[in-house]
């Protein structure tokens with residue numbers, strides 16, 4: 567694999583495509599690492615990305631800041647499996663003036679994660695209020711398959727620490743009937759004092775390491791997804807709800823990752 571010299575000037579050719587990032591993209595989602603300790607059947611993440619070196623991630627953060635993008639989301643795979651120091655990277659990003667979010671599966675987190683000052687907001691998944699159904703969609707071998715219980719614990723920890731968080735749900739054929747129950751739960755959570763920033767609903771798309779081979783079980787129509795979003799809004803009034811018809815083409819988020827040593831940018835890579 568050809569690795570970039572992250573400190574070379576001028577910028578390596580691979581990074582010049584940063585110039586092409588559309589100006590309306592205000593949030594950068596950075597895939598730090600491909601590995602994950604879960605095997606979700608709807609997973610849309612690709613496996614053939616590189617683990618970003620710490621210096622490469624820092625360079626990217628600097629470049630984003632220069633382009634007036636100041637909201638970053640660290641993801642993967644699972645960002646807590648990044649073999650470098652995620653806490654230090656978050657601090658570095660904050661020092662540059664970024665608002666820092668970590669999008670984690672919530673399984674294996676540091677015990678004091680909720681108190682971390684280096685993370686401004688967490689993004690956690692919740693696929694169903696029915697634990698068995700959630701655990702069938704969020705398969706977590708390392709945690710004995712009890713991911714739903716782990717997420718509820720994380721939400722309690724975040725609430726007690728008064729740390730803001732966002733919930734994400736991938737709406738599939740299997741859990742579409744759970745949307746109202748999740749909405750009612752999130753409304754109660756918000757009313758109990760949790761700093762719930764938003765609820766993001768993503769329509770399942772048949773791409774990635776697992777989604778591409780599980781379309782038959784999980785695909786829903788755009789109409790079904792729109793109806794699910796309507797039900798979500800009715801069940802959780804006063805909760806900010808965003809429905810994403812195509813999770814690979816969000817309007818305000820740009821994705822960044824390395825592949826064979828080359829920077830990839832979602833709006834460019836997905837158009838190829």
Ligand code: SF4
Pocket residue numbers: 602603604605606608609610611642643644671
């Ligand atoms: S969807 Fe599941 S398997 Fe895929 S990266 Fe997220 S937690 Fe890991």
